[in-house]
Amino acid sequence: MRFTLRHLEYFVAAGETGSVTLASERINISQPSISTAISHLETELGVQLFVRHHAQGLSLTPAGHRLLREAKSLLDQAHNLYTVASETTTEVRGELTVGCMLTLAPMIIPELCHSFMASFPRAMLRQQEGNQEELIDGLRRAKLDVALLYDLQLPKDIVLEGLVDLPPYVLVSEIHPMATRTTVSLKELSDEPLILLDLPLSREYFLAMFERDGLQPRIAARSAYPDVIRTMVANGYGYTLVNVRPRSDLALDGRRLVRLRLAGGHRPMKIGIATLDGVQKSRLLQAFETHCRTYISDGYIPGMVPPRLDARIGEEVG
Known part of the structure; x- marks a missing residue:
């Protein structure tokens, strides 16, 4: 051969x-x-x-x-x-392909994967980014061993272990008339131009919030790229709805964004570790899942402001 x-x-x-x-x-x-x-x-x-x-x-x-x-x-x-080999020894080694939502990957993946490989030098992680549908397809076709995604319309053959809830909030530019507010409702926003995150399932999640309140949003623009949306919002095109909160309040062009609480008790998105139902988990996969539980929680998320800290800051500002 x-x-x-x-x-x-x-x-x-x-x-x-x-x-x-x-x-x-x-x-x-x-x-x-x-x-x-x-x-x-x-x-x-x-x-x-x-x-x-x-x-x-x-x-x-x-x-x-x-x-x-x-x-x-x-x-x-x-x-x-x-x-x-790893199952017969105490050493965690081998290659793992990790999928992650496009909206999460720039913040979570670098620190999460680097720290894992630092802890397990004989392990190699390969990452792939995608939307929810692409990640689920990757798990089903064995292109991915595990994925970090949301609890949105998950099929029965995908098992999700929840890690942390991310409540939705409103993002506006620092010159927006509502920028001095701390809380705003969907009713107040319904006549404002919405810059919509146009990803499968994420899109439906945000639009369903308006539908639940009997409202119709005024969609001014759409994009599948979070950084495009953040920059458009920072430049005054309109507002957007998001769950992920980066540690930086700046768009890529340096303009500042302002976060407002969303009134109404809307359902949060849950970040979780997803695997295909019935898959036999290797020692490597089990070690990575444990690592995710350690690094992603209500009190800490790589690259992001975690919900617990976010709530405390909100109380202090309020």
Whole structure:
């Protein structure tokens, strides 16, 4: 056998992304290395794995589709050797793929993953960001071992262990007429322009709050990127509703944002550790779950103002 697991890893990355460029970004390997690995496999196996489209990436041939399934299975078995080894020793080691919500990842993932790998030097964490639907799909297709997501419309095959509740609040610019307030209601906001976080399930969560109160929001703009929304709000385009509170009150352009409490007792979003129901948890996965329980709670969340501190600051301001 004149090919390696590394060749297969490069092939799988290209097969799943449909692009040498995207595969290079995904696994942090140069494009020529990936192209060379694919050509080597095609020569060694005697089959064409991809159809090359000029300026439009790659598409798998029928043989490529079959070999992709086998290659992924073989890589999974190889990775499981680390799991088997860790189960027979006291050492936590191996590779874990962690998914995280787009809205949470910039704050939570860097500290959470770095501190875990510092505690367990033989462990490697790979992170993937996505919206709720993408993360659930990743768990189902075994692309993710575990995910940090919200308790929004979870299917029965996804098990969520709740970590912390994040109440919704209102975000406005420092020059907004309501910026001097401490609390505001949805009724008062219904005629104001709303900059809506347009992510699956998160979008429905915010719109349902208006529906519950018999109100219709005036949606002025939408974006799937939280930093775009924060910057638009800071520039006076309107207000937004969010649950995540970064430690910084500045948008990316340096303008300041003001947080207002939302009256009405609306349901919070719960951050939790999600896994596929019935999955056999390795020692590595169990260690990561324990680490998450330690680092994410009502009193502390990496990169964020936790609810307990947020409530205390609100009482002092009030």
